[in-house]
Amino acid sequence: MKKINDWVKKNNQLLLDTYASLHELAEVSWKEENTRNFLCSQLDKIGVSYETFEGHYGIVVTWKGVSEAGPTIALRTDMDALWQNVNGEWKANHSCGHDAHMTIALNTIRCLKEINFQPENGCFKVIFQPAEESGNGAKALIKNGVIEDIDYLLGIHVRPINELRFNEVSPAIYHGAAAMLKGTIKGLQAHGARPNQGINVVDSLGAIIAAVNAVKVDPTVPSSAKVTQVRAGGDSINIIPDEAEFSIDMRAQTNEAMDWLVERVIKAVQSGGEANGATVHINIGAQMAAAKPNRLMETIVGSAIKDVLGEKSLAASPVTPGGEDFHFYPKEKPNLQATMIGLGTDLEPGLHHPNMKFNLQAIGNGVAVVTASIIKLFEKAGKQGKA
Structure with missing residues (x-):
C-alpha cells in the first residue's frame, strides 16, 4: 500500500x-x-x-x-x-x-x-x-x-x-434506474381559422404533460417522471400543426419501480395524447438499471x-x-x-x-x-x- x-x-x-x-x-x-x-x-x-x-x-x-x-x-x-x-x-x-x-x-x-x-x-x-x-x-x-x-x-x-x-x-x-422515452404525435393540419377541421398536436402535447404529471408513484420509493422536450409546429402561426415530438425522463430507485413506472407512463401518454384523435407512438430511447x-x-x-x-x-x-x-x-x-x-x-x-x-x-x-x-x-x- x-x-x-x-x-x-x-x-x-x-x-x-x-x-x-x-x-x-x-x-x-x-x-x-x-x-x-x-x-x-x-x-x-x-x-x-x-x-x-x-x-x-x-x-x-x-x-x-x-x-x-x-x-x-x-x-x-x-x-x-x-x-x-x-x-x-x-x-x-x-x-x-x-x-x-x-x-x-x-x-x-x-x-x-x-x-x-x-x-x-x-x-x-x-x-x-x-x-x-x-x-x-x-x-x-x-x-x-x-x-x-x-x-x-x-x-x-x-x-x-x-x-x-x-x-x-x-x-x-x-x-437508481433511469429510462428515457421518446415519442411522436401525428395529427391533421388545418387553417388556424378553422381548428375544428384539424387535429392539433399541441393540444396533444398539453394533454400528455398533464397525464405524465398525474401519474401517482409509490411514496416509499423515490421515483419521478417528467416531460423534458417538446417540438411542434413550423414557421407559420396560422396553421394547426400536425406533427410533434416529445421526450420523457423517468427515474426510480429500484428496477421493479421503474418497470411499473414505464408501463404506467406509456398508458397515460397514449390515453391523454390520443384523446383528440391524434396518433401517438412511443419508444424507449435509453434505459439504465439500478x-x-x-x-x-x-x-x-x-x-x-x-x-x-x-x-x-x-x-x-x-x-x-x-x-x-x-x-x-x-x-x-x-x-x-x-x-x-x-x-x-x-x-x-x-x-x-x-x-x-x-x-x-x-x-x-x-x-x-x-x-x-x-x-x-x-x-x-x-x-x-x-x-
Missing part, C-alpha cells in the same frame, strides 16, 4: 497532464474516435495488450497472469462527453467526470506495472466503454462478449459535494480505502437518483461481483452542469483506491479460488 501512495505522489503531474489531454478531447457518444486514439497511444507506451472493435470506439485491455487458471478481475471506465451549451457555445463537454475516470483507469494500469505487480493466477482487464450517456454503451460491449469471463468488476465515479467531500471515498454508489448492493465487493473496497487513505476517508455509500449503465453488467450476468466506487471531489455546482469543476487532486485518490482494490481482489481470489 505504501508503494501505491508513493507512486501517486511521485506522478501527480502525470495524472494532471493526462486529465487535461482527455478533457480537451471531449467527444459525444459513439464519436469517441480521438479519445480512443489517445488512449491507445498511451497503452502502447505502457506496454499492455488491448482490443478495439468494429462499430464503436471501445477498448478492452487484457493483462494475463502467470497462470490463466484463475479469476478475471476487471475495471470499467466510461469515455464519452455531453453535448451542451457552455457559456454560449454548443460543444462536447466533460461535465460528468468521464475524463477523470479514464485518467484513473489508464494510470491504475501504469501504477500496477511500475510497482511491479503481476497477476499470478487469472487475468486483469480494463474496459474503456463508449456511449455511457446514451445508456447503450454497456450493452454494446456485452454484445461483444467482454464480460463472459469476468468474475469481479469495479467502476468509479466522481461525486458532487453534497454527496461526498474531497478525501472521502465510498465503496459503492446506489444509483444498482444492487454487493457486500463482498464493498467490504474489499472499504478495506482498500482505509489502507491507502485512512479510516476517516471511508464514507457511507450515497443513494442517488442519477443513472449509470455500469449496472447493466451485473444485471446481464447475475453472478458477476460488481461495485462502483464513489470518489469525493468537492464537485460543484453539480454533475452535468456546463461549468462543473472539482478538486483534481482527487484523481490521485481514485488511482490509489482502485489499484489497492484490484490487488486485494486478486489476493482474496487466490485464497478461495475462481468465483
Whole structure:
C-alpha cells in the first residue's frame, strides 16, 4: 500500500497532464474516435495488450497472469462527453467526470506495472466503454462478449459535494434506474381559422404533460417522471400543426419501480395524447438499471480505502437518483461481483452542469483506491479460488 501512495505522489503531474489531454478531447457518444486514439497511444507506451472493435470506439485491455487458471478481475471506465451549451457555445463537454475516470483507469494500469505487480493466477482487464450517456454503451460491449469471463468488476465515479467531500471515498454508489422515452404525435393540419377541421398536436402535447404529471408513484420509493422536450409546429402561426415530438425522463430507485413506472407512463401518454384523435407512438430511447448492493465487493473496497487513505476517508455509500449503465453488467450476468466506487471531489455546482469543476487532486485518490482494490481482489481470489 505504501508503494501505491508513493507512486501517486511521485506522478501527480502525470495524472494532471493526462486529465487535461482527455478533457480537451471531449467527444459525444459513439464519436469517441480521438479519445480512443489517445488512449491507445498511451497503452502502447505502457506496454499492455488491448482490443478495439468494429462499430464503436471501445477498448478492452487484457493483462494475463502467470497462470490463466484463475479469476478475471476487471475495471470499467466510461469515455464519452455531453453535448451542451457552455457559456454560449454548443460543444462536447466533460461535465460528468468521464475524463477523470479514464485518467484513473489508464494510470491504475501504469501504477500496477511500475510497482511491479503481476497477476499470478487469472487475468486483469480494463474496459474503456463508449456511449455511457446514451445508456447503450454497456450493452454494446456485452454484445461483444467482454464480460463472459469476468468474475469481479469495479467502476468509479466522481461525486458532487453534497454527496461526498474531497478525501472521502465510498465503496459503492446506489444509483437508481433511469429510462428515457421518446415519442411522436401525428395529427391533421388545418387553417388556424378553422381548428375544428384539424387535429392539433399541441393540444396533444398539453394533454400528455398533464397525464405524465398525474401519474401517482409509490411514496416509499423515490421515483419521478417528467416531460423534458417538446417540438411542434413550423414557421407559420396560422396553421394547426400536425406533427410533434416529445421526450420523457423517468427515474426510480429500484428496477421493479421503474418497470411499473414505464408501463404506467406509456398508458397515460397514449390515453391523454390520443384523446383528440391524434396518433401517438412511443419508444424507449435509453434505459439504465439500478444498482444492487454487493457486500463482498464493498467490504474489499472499504478495506482498500482505509489502507491507502485512512479510516476517516471511508464514507457511507450515497443513494442517488442519477443513472449509470455500469449496472447493466451485473444485471446481464447475475453472478458477476460488481461495485462502483464513489470518489469525493468537492464537485460543484453539480454533475452535468456546463461549468462543473472539482478538486483534481482527487484523481490521485481514485488511482490509489482502485489499484489497492484490484490487488486485494486478486489476493482474496487466490485464497478461495475462481468465483
